[in-house]
Amino acid sequence: MTPTSTPRPRWQRRSEDRPAELVAAALALFAERGFARTRLADVAARAHVSKATVYVYFANKERLFEAVVRETVTPNVDRAEALIRGYDGSTPALLRTLLLLFDGLLDSPMAAVLKVVLAEAGNFPELARVWGELVLQRMFALVQGVIARGIERKEFRVVNPAEMVPLVMSPLLLLGLWKHSLAPHVPVVLDRHAVLAAHADVLLRGLARPEDAHVQG
Amino acid sequence: MTPTSTPRPRWQRRSEDRPAELVAAALALFAERGFARTRLADVAARAHVSKATVYVYFANKERLFEAVVRETVTPNVDRAEALIRGYDGSTPALLRTLLLLFDGLLDSPMAAVLKVVLAEAGNFPELARVWGELVLQRMFALVQGVIARGIERKEFRVVNPAEMVPLVMSPLLLLGLWKHSLAPHVPVVLDRHAVLAAHADVLLRGLARPEDAHVQG
DNA sequence: TCTGTTATTGACTCTCGGGTCATTTAGTGC
């Protein structure tokens, strides 16, 4: 162990992994502080890299955030779509399963990203566009398909599936924002799983055909 | 009209009205651009006043926003409470009326303020606290009371009123955020009134007692 | 009309952070 026995380089070239590492670091900070209050210097530090390196891989802050959105969101939507595709049980059960899966997403960084997108949509329309394209449209189609399936199979009464989508999703939105925005600072307590159970309950009763109102999936 | 015939002062002393004018100006800009991207210089300009004047009436940007929240929110919550207090019809009808009133709020600046509060809660916990105290708790109690009333009067089946509150409110949250964040930038179309009608419908069916599932308020 | 009070302001400071670039140095092929 002579003084010269430490030839560890001061930095390494890792152009393969850098982008993903930067995105991960950025995700954590954007989620925690929002877009405006996140400093690229901090992102860089968290990825063990200098600020200038960020600019080697991303043109600017906004593009970095766009990358965060893409990476965070796509796998989750993929999973949801796969779940639906392979399902062949009753539609009420399918809807319950889907809600459970969304419930899981509330703990993922996706919920935090959503918060930031909503907050910054006005300042960065491009972000809103990306989100709309990558998440909204696919999720929308997904849920709408489930409702339509239920109607076709005479498990639900006849409603306009498009109008049901926001109703299905909105409690999840609320719970997500609750968790990431208000919960830490407000004394009100919300039992997430109780609310979700109640949601599934009310929703399925509300969708049931009047003649079999007693049957609950 | 001699050149000296224009003794209109370059500015006027109006310490009574200034705060309200500043709050109004600030509301418009915060709603439009969010907290971080709103410049106090612009707020001042919009209130026809210099930036330094803002600091005469508000200690800093955050306090100004706090004032905006208070002023924007209180009258609306008051109105909702008054509506409930004086009501003596059926509870389903009351719930429909309440939803209609909230629908109106979606067009008020309150929805925009909510967006900003959610976005900035992490950076300014005090804001979240104020919102929780001024709006959340009162609104929560309000809706919870309506549900409890319906159960007492045997118009609803027996549920946990506290769990229903988020279910009642969440579609409104979604529609509000939709309007102020995504709608302008995303090609998806949401028919607000259709969604709200569907919400009332599903909700009331979901709350109905099984034995009178056919009766719709 | 003069004087005192205070609301208002213009001009200033200072920090913060996004973005740039010339230079350094790790890794690669010969």
Next chain:
DNA sequence: GCACTAAATGACCCGAGAGTCAATAACAGA
């Protein structure tokens, strides 16, 4: 070992915008 490429960086610039303060001018009262 040597030269070449490109990954990584430190030091820099610069605009933006929050917050300050001494000076100014509107109004009230006498």
